[in-house]
Amino acid sequence: MKIPQLIKYILVVLGSLIIGGASSAAIVIFLTGTPSFESPEDLPPEFSRLTEVWYILKRDHFDRKDMDSKILSDGAIRGMLLAMDDPYASFLTAEQFEIQSQDYKGFFEGIGAHVSMRDDRIVIVAPIPGSPAEAAGVLAGDIILGIDGESTQGLTLLEAVSRIRGERGTLVVLSILHEGEDMPQEISVERNVIKLDSVQMRMMTGGVGVFTVTEFNANTYEQLENAFTRFQTQGGRGMILDLRNNPGGLLNSVFQVADAFIDSKLIVYEVDSKGSRKNWNASRGGFALDVPLIVLTNRYSASASEVLAGALMDHNRAIIVGDKTFGKGSVNTLEKISDGSGIYFTIAKWYTPDGKLIEGEGLVPDVDLTQMDTLESGQDALDVALDIMKNDILGK
Structure with missing residues (x-):
């Protein structure tokens, strides 16, 4: 007997979810075909126990007349995902799946x-x-x-x-x-x-521009480029890219931003469950390839912001200042089941160009504030970065 396979939506998630919103914060959706699989021949023999349990309950349970096969099967799927020891594995009802699979509009x-x-x-x-x-x-x-x-x-x-x-x-x-x-x-x-306005820029003394990027959405690259134009017209000489509390965002967006600073080099690579590797490289001709750059991170810099910081660090394109990052670097997929519900789980993990695993590890900055004995009371990462930029980089 043929059973329609899961209608597959591949979502590359480089960040956390936005709560209370109409869509996830970091999703790129690709719809593939609808192949089929054989059943029950393809199933492991252990799965016959699910059918066995259903018939036992249907025969002997006190409330067997009120048993709802939909509710029980939902529960079985949830239990299977929980047993995977995947912190991102989730079951979605049809309504939840419809919300999560909407495009991210900004x-x-x-x-x-x-x-x-x-x-x-x-x-x-x-x-x-x-x-x-x-x-x-x-x-x-x-x-x-x-x-x-x-x-x-x-x-x-x-x-x-x-x-x-x-x-x-x-x-x-x-x-x-x-x-x-x-x-x-x-x-x-x-x-x-x-x-979602994701980029703010303010000029400091000495020609230093502070670019705060709050997340990577569909408008981030354009906003960053516009902010960089203002930076140039105001005599900007050095950039500080503030990724503190940046939870991540769209895959394409972070790659576009990386293109601005890294010319034709590896941004990140992913390794899937089969051990296959896929490289993601920057394009040529970024608009800020030669501008002195410092990046600020903290423990809530997550996912896409970790991808960017890791690439800039490994290619010696920027000095990273702040605290160790969050450690969210997995690739997740949302797959639609034939009844409209769906399952969400991890399919691969991200590594920086030098091979550092992001997921569960995070990135330690070049200048780690937790290791600084000379940090004065009230000073934060921005104060340290401004001092480095003005005195050690631009002041040379």
Whole structure:
């Protein structure tokens, strides 16, 4: 008997998800064909136990008349994914799958915060600047313990995201544990339309331009190029690229940004479950190939921002200043099941040009603030970077 195979959507995810929005923060979708597979001949013999359990329950369970095969099969899929020991593995209902597979347009309705999974907890990687989440007091590093009075324990990342989603003007109540605190607090956030302006530039004294990139979306490269033009017209001589609290973004976007600084060199490579390697190389002719560059990172610089920082570091194109990064460097796929639901899981992992694994490891900067004995009270990565740029690079 032939059974339609999963309709396959390959999503290259270089970042966390945006909670409360209309789409994921870092998705590129490719729709392939609809091949088929043989069943049950192709299945391992152990899977016959699922059928056996169904018939036993249907025959003997006290509530057998009320058994819902859809609910039970959903539960079996969730259990299978949990057993994979993949922190990103999730099951999506048909409604959740439809939301997650929408294109990323550069705006959405939601609360405006990026989340990821760490130690089986839902963690805020960064609220979007100017978002309802930021205004309500949500901070990078916050742990979401509850959503509208229900615990997040046992939820997958996508399940938590779908519960926080909602229409503009509606409220969601989050139970939040701030870093360093013992007691959670309830934070009410009103969902709204979030406009994603991902690049801000400000000129400092001495011809130093600070470019803050909050994420990598469809507009980032264009905004960075426009900001660089303003930087040049204002006599800019050195760039500081601030990737602190940058949770990641679109695959194509981070490659475009890398093209600006790296000429025809390896940006990153991925290794899949079969051990096959795929290289991603920069194009020729970037607009900022020769400008002195420093990159700022912290422990909430994740995924796409780690890809960029790793490439710039390994090619000695920039000095990296700050803290060790988050350590999110996996390639994930969202596959559609025949009933419209879907499964989400890891298919490959990213490595920097010199072979450093990003996933679970993170990147240690060239100038690690945690190892600096001379850091004065109140100084941060930007202060250190400005000193290096003005005195050690431009001052030569």
